[in-house]
Amino acid sequence: MERIGWIGTGVMGASMCGHLVAAGHRATVFTRTPSKADELVARGATRVDSPRAVAESSDVVFVMVGFPADVREVVMGERGALAGASPGTLLVDMTTSDPALAREIEREANARGVGSLDAPVSGGDVGAREARLSIMVGGRAGDFARARPLFERMGRTIVHQGPAGAGQQAKLVNQVLVASGMIGICEALLFATRAGLDPETVLASVSGGAAGSWALSNLGPRILRRDFAPGFFVEHFVKDLGLAVGEARRMGLDLPGLALAERLYGELAALGHGRSGTQALVLALAKLSGIDPP
């Protein structure tokens, strides 16, 4: 049974690594805030003091950190995972990150006989906890086949999207969908409230039809309760939108809905809502009109 390593045991990472520990894998973990690994250590994982040390004791090393700069550091830094990896090690970055960085990591890894996959996820904290994530994978088919049984402990929809970077690109497609969808939901609830309608009653009419979506059913009611607790942090979404905008530009695509979402989420973060959930977008939209949120 493969020895696994885990770098970054935040809300998502701790749940995901926990499923592998529960399946009987020996686990070595590193995380920037050591206390965040306490529960995994109590369940038998070994805590070490660098990503390099994780790789030295592992066959498959997972990364789940915040931003592309973090990925670069924990993978390619002086004390990074690549420095501790041996030929035959497999690196799997599950952070939502830059497709170009995924390709760069694969080149660096392959040059040392190390495998590499980019494998970002959707499904949020609940999906991670319940092992119901959607995992979008880029990289070589052989590496994908090797990692697949491990992915199956964490998720339910596991799809090989193509070569290195393709997992990241598929995740950015997901975020492009989420971005405009959230604009529609927030604008619709502002419209309903401002019109004097009862928004719950409107949701009863519209949720089941052509306007229906996961986000409307799950985040619409939170917006109406003014519950802006994070399922997914605004600051992470701002990062993802920036990555998507950069990729779109590189590909010669003019995507006005995505550009609008990037601007509005930037304004929301500037209002101090970086650590709110993405549904807080309604606050930025209400501010545009100078009114209270629904």
Next chain:
Amino acid sequence: MERIGWIGTGVMGASMCGHLVAAGHRATVFTRTPSKADELVARGATRVDSPRAVAESSDVVFVMVGFPADVREVVMGERGALAGASPGTLLVDMTTSDPALAREIEREANARGVGSLDAPVSGGDVGAREARLSIMVGGRAGDFARARPLFERMGRTIVHQGPAGAGQQAKLVNQVLVASGMIGICEALLFATRAGLDPETVLASVSGGAAGSWALSNLGPRILRRDFAPGFFVEHFVKDLGLAVGEARRMGLDLPGLALAERLYGELAALGHGRSGTQALVLALAKLSGIDPP
């Protein structure tokens, strides 16, 4: 059993009126293109030559036409339904139309002892055919209670949204949701294709999660087949978006996603796609970037 009248037997109206005929109601119909009522006449409906004549023979008169100007003419014109209605008649406008017009019709109707409801629908041609529409109703509670058994022949989600105009406003909320949602779907599919991903494979990863929606599952595959046949006409959606923009302005709301959708759908209509389905938006977005659609 109430004698019903139907004004406007296009694709939607013919199916909806047909359910009432099938339930045993005596029906009197008027439609601008007489042949569109042939099937209803073959099933026992009586064709007359004006909306006024419809109202003269009916207890409850339904209207399902194209644009607010058509509603105004068939209801309040010289040969309109109000001219033929008697005290106790109930008028039900199921066209997606202007909330202010709905209030005006109610005032005119009530002044003659005639009831009035605005009751636009979502669910499209398929929903109409299968009696699975969502019907959003504005008007007095008593009128709603009277019409409810008739609505139940046509739809499955029947909700009283409030006073006159509230049905129209709820339908515009639906369209605000649909508008930004469609932008997201078209941009996401352009992104996926341009990135060299297989869009069907990407849909397998994203459709079941937080980015999932009715429109993605139902219209995404049509976009990928370049099937732009109308479920819902672009020209009608342009009308609806104009109504929503007008209402938003009246309410002091700045809704940039809605404004973007109005602009893009206007460009799509200008490209000659007024009679295509709303999923043809991908063509306007591809044109922005000067590329082929996915």
